[in-house]
Amino acid sequence: MGYGNRGEEKMSFQLIIYANLLLLLIGIFGILYSKDIVSIFVSMQLIIISGVMNFLVFSQFLYQRSLWDKIFIILGVTIIYFVMFCLVYYLYLNKDELSRETLYNNFKFFKIKKSDWWGEDNI
Amino acid sequence: MNFLFHLSERVNPFQSIIILSAAVLISSFFALSKSKAVKKFLIVLVSISLIIAFYLNIYSYLSMGSFSSFLIFFENIQMIEIGIIIFSAISVLYFISAYHVDDENFSKILIIFLFSVICGAFVILSKNFILMFVSISVFILSIFQLISATNSGVDKISLHVFEFFLRPVLAIILFFFGFSLLYGVTDFKDFNQILQSEYMSDALVILTLIIFGIALYLYFFLFPFQGPYMRMIKKGSFSTASVIWFFYFPVGVFTLINTGSLFLFFIERNNTFLPVLLIIITYFCMLAANIGAVKTGSVRRIMSFLFLFFMSIFLLNISMYSTGIIDRGSMDLFNLVNIFIILFSFMPLCSIFNNIEKNTGADNINNVIGLGRINIYAGINIIVIFLSWFGFLYYIEPVRAYLDRVDFLKMGAASSMVLVAMVTGFIFFSVNIFRILGKIFNRPSGGEAGKVLFTGSLYAYITFFSVITLLGIVTILLVILDIDIVFLDFKITGFNF
Amino acid sequence: MSYASQLTIAVMNYISILGLLISGLCSILVIDKKRKLLFLFLVLFFAGVLSFVYYSGVLFFLIGIIAAFFFLLLYLFVLQIEVFGSPEYPEITDSPGGLIKNKILNIIISIFFCAAAGYPVYRYTDRFLKGVKMAEESGAVPIVGWGDISGQLFTEYSLLLIIITVSLFLSFLWAMAIVVRKK
Numbered sequence: 001m002g003y004g005n006r007g008e009e010k011m012s013f014q015l016i017i018y019a020n021l022l023l024l025l026i027g028i029f030g031i032l033y034s035k036d037i038v039s040i041f042v043s044m045q046l047i048i049i050s051g052v053m054n055f056l057v058f059s060q061f062l063y064q065r066s067l068w069d070k071i072f073i074i075l076g077v078t079i080i081y082f083v084m085f086c087l088v089y090y091l092y093l094n095k096d097e098l099s100r101e102t103l104y105n106n107f108k109f110f111k112i113k114k115s116d117w118w119g120e121d122n123i
Numbered sequence: 124m125n126f127l128f129h130l131s132e133r134v135n136p137f138q139s140i141i142i143l144s145a146a147v148l149i150s151s152f153f154a155l156s157k158s159k160a161v162k163k164f165l166i167v168l169v170s171i172s173l174i175i176a177f178y179l180n181i182y183s184y185l186s187m188g189s190f191s192s193f194l195i196f197f198e199n200i201q202m203i204e205i206g207i208i209i210f211s212a213i214s215v216l217y218f219i220s221a222y223h224v225d226d227e228n229f230s231k232i233l234i235i236f237l238f239s240v241i242c243g244a245f246v247i248l249s250k251n252f253i254l255m256f257v258s259i260s261v262f263i264l265s266i267f268q269l270i271s272a273t274n275s276g277v278d279k280i281s282l283h284v285f286e287f288f289l290r291p292v293l294a295i296i297l298f299f300f301g302f303s304l305l306y307g308v309t310d311f312k313d314f315n316q317i318l319q320s321e322y323m324s325d326a327l328v329i330l331t332l333i334i335f336g337i338a339l340y341l342y343f344f345l346f347p348f349q350g351p352y353m354r355m356i357k358k359g360s361f362s363t364a365s366v367i368w369f370f371y372f373p374v375g376v377f378t379l380i381n382t383g384s385l386f387l388f389f390i391e392r393n394n395t396f397l398p399v400l401l402i403i404i405t406y407f408c409m410l411a412a413n414i415g416a417v418k419t420g421s422v423r424r425i426m427s428f429l430f431l432f433f434m435s436i437f438l439l440n441i442s443m444y445s446t447g448i449i450d451r452g453s454m455d456l457f458n459l460v461n462i463f464i465i466l467f468s469f470m471p472l473c474s475i476f477n478n479i480e481k482n483t484g485a486d487n488i489n490n491v492i493g494l495g496r497i498n499i500y501a502g503i504n505i506i507v508i509f510l511s512w513f514g515f516l517y518y519i520e521p522v523r524a525y526l527d528r529v530d531f532l533k534m535g536a537a538s539s540m541v542l543v544a545m546v547t548g549f550i551f552f553s554v555n556i557f558r559i560l561g562k563i564f565n566r567p568s569g570g571e572a573g574k575v576l577f578t579g580s581l582y583a584y585i586t587f588f589s590v591i592t593l594l595g596i597v598t599i600l601l602v603i604l605d606i607d608i609v610f611l612d613f614k615i616t617g618f619n620f
Numbered sequence: 621m622s623y624a625s626q627l628t629i630a631v632m633n634y635i636s637i638l639g640l641l642i643s644g645l646c647s648i649l650v651i652d653k654k655r656k657l658l659f660l661f662l663v664l665f666f667a668g669v670l671s672f673v674y675y676s677g678v679l680f681f682l683i684g685i686i687a688a689f690f691f692l693l694l695y696l697f698v699l700q701i702e703v704f705g706s707p708e709y710p711e712i713t714d715s716p717g718g719l720i721k722n723k724i725l726n727i728i729i730s731i732f733f734c735a736a737a738g739y740p741v742y743r744y745t746d747r748f749l750k751g752v753k754m755a756e757e758s759g760a761v762p763i764v765g766w767g768d769i770s771g772q773l774f775t776e777y778s779l780l781l782i783i784i785t786v787s788l789f790l791s792f793l794w795a796m797a798i799v800v801r802k803k
Contacts, residue, residue: 012630014749019637021745023644024300025738030648031293032730040289041694042647042660047296049640049667052683054303056674062307064755067772069306070764072253074682074773075780076299079260081686082784083292086264086791088693090271091285093798097705099282104653104701109289116350117411118418121357147786154793194779228797235797238790245783257780261787268794275798307748326747333740 013061020057023050032110037091037103041084048080131183136190136197136248138183139176139205143241146172150234157227165233166220173216173240177209193312195248204247204377207462211369212240214470217584218365222477223273232272239265243374247381250313252302259298259378263291266371274360283358286351290341297338301331318384332385342375343434345404346411356427357486361477364423368430368469373462376437380458383441390445395537398445402540405442408435409548416555420488422476425559426469432552433465436515439545446538448525460517467595468511471588474581475505482575488559493567494575495560501577505563507589509556510596515549517599633673639666653698661691675763682766 023046030043055069063069094100115121131138146168153161184202191197219236223229242265245258267288274280308327311317322328344352356364390397412432416425437458444454476491483490495502522542529538567573640663647659664687668680773781 012633013752013754016633016637017745017749019641021738021741022641024741025734026641026644026648028737029730029734032733033648033726035726036653038653038656038694038698039648042656044293044296045660045663046644046647047300049663051296051300051303052667052679053670054300055306056671056676056679058303058307059676060674062752062755063310064762066310067764067768068310068312070676070679070769071773071777072256072302072306073679074769075253075257075777075784076260076302077683078686079257079264079784079787080292080296080299081683081690082787082791083260083264083267083295085690085693086267086794087285087288087292088690088697089795090267090281090798092693092697092700094281094285096279096281099279099285100701101705102282103285104705109293110348111350112347113350116347116353118415120419120421121354121424151789151793193776231793231797235790235794238786242783253777254780257783261783264787265790268791272794272797307752326744326751330741330744330748 013057016053016057020050020053023047023053035108036105037107040107040109041088044084048077052077131179132187135187136183136195136201138179139209140241140244142172142176142179143237143244147234147237147241150230150237154230154234156230162224162229165230166216166224169216169233169237170213172237173209173213177206177213180205180209191250194251194254196250197248200380201247203459204380205244207466208240208243208247208370208373208377211373211466212236212243214466215362215365215369217580218362218474218477219273221474221580222361226273226276228272228275232269235265235269235272239269239370243370246374247377250315252305252312256295256298256302259374260295262374263288263295266366269366270355270359270363273362273366277358277360280355280358280360283351283355287355290344290348290351294338294342297334297341301334301338304331304334314382314385318388323385323388328385329389332389335382336386339375339379343372345431345434346408349431352431353424353427357421357423361481364426364477365470365473368473369466372430372434373466376434376458376462379437380455387441387444387451390441398442398537399540401438401442401445402537402544405435405438406540406544406548408432408438409544410551413548413551413555417551417558421486422480422488422491423486425488425555426472426476429552429555430465430469432548433461435548436461439541439548442541442544443521446535446541448538448541449521453521457517460514463595464511464514467588467591468508471504471508471585474584475501478577478581479572479575483571485571488562489569490571490575491559492562492565492569492572494572495564497567497572498575498577500582501585502563504585504589506560507592508585509560511592512552512556514595514599515552518545518549520603629673632669636666636669636673640670653702654695657691657695657698664691678764678766678769 027043027046027050030039030046034040034043052073055073059066059069091100091103134141149168150165153165156162180202184197184199189196189198215236216233219232223232226232239262242258242262245254246262249255249258267284270288271281271284274284304327305317308325308331309317309320309322311320311322317323317328341348352367356367386397409432412428412435416428416432419425419428440449440454440457440461443449444451449457479490479494480486495505522545525538643659643662643666647656647663650656650659664684668684671677671680
């Protein structure tokens with residue numbers, strides 16, 4: 001981490017990159033495994049944080065702390081959180097209790113139903 | 124006039140965006156109004172601003188040529204794409220005005236709609252990664268706000284709207300992660316720089332493209348992830364389908380076209396895995412879309428499935444390019460033609476089927492039985508519109524040219540798979556077309572089709588598209604028959620395979 | 621920089637990364653929604669510490685405010701269901717063992733897809749790390765401040781700020797449109 005020889009730096013850099021990718025995989029696992037909307041949002045946060053860490057680590061080790069990535073993080077994360085805020089706000093205002101509770105307890109991100117492929121969908 | 128020209132030069136190429144922004148600004152003063160007169164005024168204002176924006180978009184390119192800066196680039200492709208988006212917006216305005224003019228939030232809906240057009244234009248113009256990412260995120264947000272606002276009166280729709288928009292949100296999060304990986308390779312800020320550099324073959328670039336590919340796959344709701352899209356279209360208001368089909372999907376397609384060079388880089392390097400994967404996905408999507416359309420009686424679901432079939436045609440074009448059946452220029456041309464076929468067929472069909480559902484009160488294919496015989500004018504227009512779907516016969520020429528070049532028995536496995544996928548897909552597609560036409564021109568039964576009334580504006584709307592389609596068919600026939608007609612210095616027979 | 625401060629930063633780095641991973645995993649696996657959000661808060665906290673470790677502490681404040689709003693709304697949503705709704709949703713299954721079987725199948729499928737995604741991610745990352753060239757370390761440690769960021773933001777990226785601001789304004793209109801209907 002900015003001290004010692006190149007070998008130590010590279011090892012530390014490698015460790016951090018692998019940790020970020022592990023965080024990404026935890027996020028993907030969460031999206032696939034979760035059965036409620038809160039877990040899905042949590043998993044999305046993990047992927048976002050993994051991306052932010054990638055930016056910061058690459059900036060630190062490869063570009064000697066440039067400015068472009070900070071601007072990308074600020075604008076990108078602002079807009080992503082804003083979009084998610086609007087989604088949750090829409091959910092929060094939802095007067096349909098059954099939908100709210102379905103999302104809260106029994107919601108899978110990737111759900112494959114027969115009616116999505118053929119036949120009728122009585123919704 | 125000189126002043127206007129100088130002003131136009133200064134703001135080039137944002138002229139169309141500035142007009143639309145001015146319309147947003149003026150409309151925002153009336154955002155809280157519920158008066159009918161104000162609503163009519165806003166419809167007129169938005170229509171005029173879209174028409175002027177359409178004209179200025181073409182004018183700015185023709186008078187000032189290409190433009191490139193740190194953030195944006197504006198070339199002939201961008202001009203065509205923005206023109207298509209603005210044209211689609213005029214059509215979507217028709218649907219929103221027809222079905223939501225009595226809504227107390229109509230003014231707000233129009234403002235959000237105009238802003239989404241502006242965001243769509245920015246997505247197409249963007250060159251810099253930050254602008255690209257922010258514009259696509261804000262575009263998805265504005266589409267979400269538009270759909271949720273137009274569906275606020277629909278019972279039990281919120282779950283489906285929410286489910287639908289979770290996918291593009293995940294897509295933009297994956298884009299964000301992909302850009303972070305790209306930053307690890309190089310600090311270049313646009314795709315053209317990376318394409319022309321030595322970094323193109325870097326491992327992280329390949330990983331980034333995989334992530335972008337997955338994100339785009341989620342964005343387009345291709346099989347097997349089509350569920351939320353099908354449910355939202357089925358349950359949503361009449362304007363929902365128009366916003367998704369004529370706005371959301373085209374902007375995604377243009378994003379794919381603008382970043383397609385990166386994916387094509389690996390195809391052109393004779394990568395064997397990527398073409399085979401593409402062909403499998405194409406075949407799967409084409410088959411699933413057609414079978415799904417045949418097996419359902421709901422008109423909305425039929426049209427939704429067929430729309431996904433048209434989306435898979437883009438994949439088919441890329442597959443054909445990857446196996447050498449067509450060249451790059453032909454692939455770009457076919458993609459453009461596909462967009463035109465989608466817009467010029469789905470717009471009038473969407474309006475007709477919405478009208479039928481509104482009059483009969485049910486979403487069922489059996490409600491159209493005999494419509495062609497009861498309303499002959501509508502029937503003729505429907506035939507002309509469906510004729511445009513037979514425009515896929517344009518694939519015959521390049522396939523024939525390919526089979527002339529390559530011995531049929533020595534053709535590669537990948538090429539054979541593409542041809543089989545194409546033939547099977549179009550056979551199933553023809554079954555769907557004949558099924559719908561058969562119902563429309565069958566003997567009337569039940570009397571449902573008799574309840575359908577067409578308004579004057581609807582007749583004008585579908586006639587416009589029928590005329591354009593007929594002109595297109597005549598042009599193509601002239602090309603095929605090699606009859607040379609020069610029209611405005613443009614040779615009709617200028618296309619070659 | 622002194623050896624002691626470098627060591628401190630290194631220790632903070634590794635502890636934060638470990639904390640991030642453990643909190644992240646706990647936030648996915650824990651069933652109670654409020655505890656999930658607690659672990660998510662810890663994740664955001666450790667991410668904030670890491671931003672300081674990488675000399676970008678200003679990001680913690682800028683993004684933290686935005687993340688806090690989102691986190692607050694998510695927490696309000698959870699509270700709304702817990703207090704006013706029915707938090708428990710009975711899982712209907714044909715056989716008593718079906719529930720456990722479904723859960724195990726769910727975990728196996730998720731892990732399988734993660735492994736399938738993780739393999740190319742690991743392979744390409746490994747290839748990248750073998751060939752990566754680190755930047756030359758200069759003696760001074762430049763810390764990015766708000767002045768530097770705002771300078772570039774307002775000169776080169778002012779267009780994006782305008783787009784985001786207009787989007788914010790229109791979101792107010794949208795919020796009014798969907799709230800009014802609820803009445």
